[in-house]
Amino acid sequence: MPETLPNDSVGLVTPQVMAFTEPLTLACGTTLERHELVYETYGELNADKSNAVLICHALSGDHHAAGFHSMDDRKPGWWDNYIGPGKAIDTNRFFVVCPNNLGGCSGSTGPRSTKPDTGKPWGPDFPMLRVRDWVESQARLADALGINCWAAVVGGSLGGMQVMRWALEHPERLRHAVVIASAMKLSAQNIAFNETARQAIMSDPNFEGGRYLEKGTLPKSGLAVARMIGHITYLSDYAMGQKFGRELRSGSFLRGQYDPVEFQVESYLRYQGDNFANNFDANSYILITRALDYFDLAREYDHDPVEAFRHARCRFYVVSFSSDWRFAPNRSREIVDALLGAQQPVTYTAIDSPYGHDAFLLPSDRYREAFTRYMAGVAREVNA
């Protein structure tokens, strides 16, 4: 609990809700008659509305990207390291918008919301989503906020996929696409981890075919295992070794206990899993990992990413992290190669980091400097 907020924090923030009453037809063919998005904004929108930056969140992210909800918060928003006054995404310069994605579980319409025709939670009946559905709903949010063109659309991991889709679907509505620790599509290994996580959730008897809210249960153990699997893939082997090593909690082996939690890494993972299971919605997790699996930037462009990127009209900034094995640097280089092939302007920074995929969230001098420099260039194009 901070007694005073840090000087470089956006400070106390309050989520807002935007209700959309115009029907939204999704990629799967289903139409949502109405939906809501919860979002946060930081900084001030300038007179010609040219300084707006959209933040797209990743699998377990939400609209709370920076600042604090109350003085009692133990931690700030998930990207507070890089959003704030004087930070890479400088809220003295930019008006930052971060929505919780449709289908999420932090306030936007999703599986936990009430299905209008039944009065019960959507649960497993919530329509399957594609990354393009998020982009469309974000575009409607931009309309509602009067933002015709984003100074930049920015995201890491799954967020980066949304950024790339933005560049192809609404090429005139963003000037810069910032794609961090991302990929144009998942590998079979990525899909395999997601599928294993879904199996863990769906085989939990408390999952109840996805109708756990109606039944008054929660598939906590399945969701905890899913999170543990995910968490391992966000960290590098090195980072886990540095953080936990093979340290024993008791200092020595516990003999004869059937379920000893002896290694520090075990108790850390169990804590992470339990904590996540108490907060995240299982149907949202399934929905979002499926959107990840299905994402394939160039599928409709005859599987040619060069052809896909020919449709873009913005500048690109791509960042990768050396020890990221979920979306390895080579996946970013594929993006850069395709952009160069399509003769698009692109800047690429390969950050040397031992912290795996999570590095895109963590403090790092080199990353901060490079990211800040790029965003300062974006800011210079904007009227004060």
Place this chain on the structure above:
Amino acid sequence: MPETLPNDSVGLVTPQVMAFTEPLTLACGTTLERHELVYETYGELNADKSNAVLICHALSGDHHAAGFHSMDDRKPGWWDNYIGPGKAIDTNRFFVVCPNNLGGCSGSTGPRSTKPDTGKPWGPDFPMLRVRDWVESQARLADALGINCWAAVVGGSLGGMQVMRWALEHPERLRHAVVIASAMKLSAQNIAFNETARQAIMSDPNFEGGRYLEKGTLPKSGLAVARMIGHITYLSDYAMGQKFGRELRSGSFLRGQYDPVEFQVESYLRYQGDNFANNFDANSYILITRALDYFDLAREYDHDPVEAFRHARCRFYVVSFSSDWRFAPNRSREIVDALLGAQQPVTYTAIDSPYGHDAFLLPSDRYREAFTRYMAGVAREVNA
């Protein structure tokens, strides 16, 4: 089903059982009054009993390393690629012994066996095991077979850990230690994957605190998820991509299904998981992964692997595979470095392979040539 057996097969083999009535005190302090090991042998023991090779199996392996149990078998033993007449472990030269480890579930005394004082299955009461317990029980099997000194002790992965422990605990009882795709201890990431797998098993309500056999249930879904997690770590990202890519089973996306199994890799993993869950024992899985986690070759040598290896008296052969990320090549180089530091004779082969950890089981020209050449040297020291 082979109509005829391949020429380079050991052919039809029959498991044997050895009963040990002398009490065996385990590292955890518990004493097993009696126990049994099931094992297979291939080839003929020579007159001076100098041509015996011990095979140590890995996590999901067993005593059936080569050949067929019947003409109806769809597949031979798990290391048939490398054990047989004219193969790397040449059964024309060697007498090969492969036991199912204590605590396993393929016939040797383990959690599925009857606990003498209760008449019920041991289940979760089976004592926790260490790698050294396997080595001790294998040494007793050697005694029973009249084998004073192995020509070689050979193993991959967890099997390689047993080989290294053999070299330190019974330095005079082996002439060669062959350590393939192994490590001197697990990394925090390795432990994290094992812990996640155990959580998946233990949180399955059918696990019943490990007493599923008494309750007439089986924790199949938990065990399936555990296997899926393990399986991903045995394959490389590349190998999964080559095998499955992002191929869709239906050829196109299935809309509106809540639980579509669309990607080939999903159906493959589910099949692997279900198949394993029908055959393997959950308590054995927990027991064996804990032995893996606890293994730390140099712990009792003041955490100095050079000091540890000073106790060895055999020659070492170490093999690693370039794309193995479970026990990466660097883990093998650590073994080689420590052996060199201890002035022990060691030969190291770094195989360039795209197939991940599983490469130690798979056919590969380069691996076969190198492994065969080393073992031919071992055979030359043996009296015909």
